[in-house]
Amino acid sequence: MKIRFTLLFTFICTTFIFAQENKQDNTTIDNLISNLYGVISGEKGEARDWDAFNNLYYQNARLIPSGKNKDGITGARYMTPQDYIDGSGKWLVENGFHEIEISREVQQFGTVAHVFSTYEAKKSKSDTEPFMRGINSIQLLNDGTRWWILNIYWTQESEENPIPEKYLPK
Incomplete structure (x- = not known):
């Protein structure tokens, strides 16, 4: 009985500690955006x-990349977070990817917020120039x-769609 109690107590404590160590603080917009960029970023092989x-992500959330397809037609693609993982996860690890926020505008009313976040992407933290930039809404x-x-x-x-100065770092 004593052994069972000890094992159960150890399991509960370990589970609690693990949950606390892996718990993100998403209580502020700043923390959530930092966690978003941080969780997809990492060196090659990481x-x-x-x-x-x-x-x-809230239930039924969507990730929606937009841009031109191979025929030059602008459109959007709707993904779940799992679709993103399945489609991009392996590439992120194999190539290295760091998405870095360089500017942000926030509009908030009560429980609703919109973040216009300008980013640049590098394959390694040590890269001096980004290979891509864009804006996340x-x-x-x-x-x-x-x-x-x-x-x-x-x-x-893109060349035909450069980021306007007002959305770049000041």
Whole structure:
């Protein structure tokens, strides 16, 4: 009986400590956005924490990249967080990827927030120049306890669509 109690107590303590160590603080918009960029970023060969990634999103959230297809037609593609993991997760690890926020505008009314977040992407932290830049339009919900991502809708910068100065660092 004593051994069972000791094993059960050890299991409960270990589970609690593990849960606390892996718990993200998404109680502020700043923390949520930092966690978003942090969880997908890493050096080549570095695994991503997909449980932490999934913990950012409210039920039925969508990730929506937009841009031109091979025929030059602009459109959007709707993905669940799992679709993103399945489609991009392996590439992120094999190539290295760091998405870095360089500018942000936030609009908030009560439990609703919109974050317009300009980013640049590098394959390694040591890279001096980004290989890509763009803007994430992030819609958020606060459930009274924390912030959740409802949608991320983004597009990459291109020669014909440069990022306007007002969305770049000042």
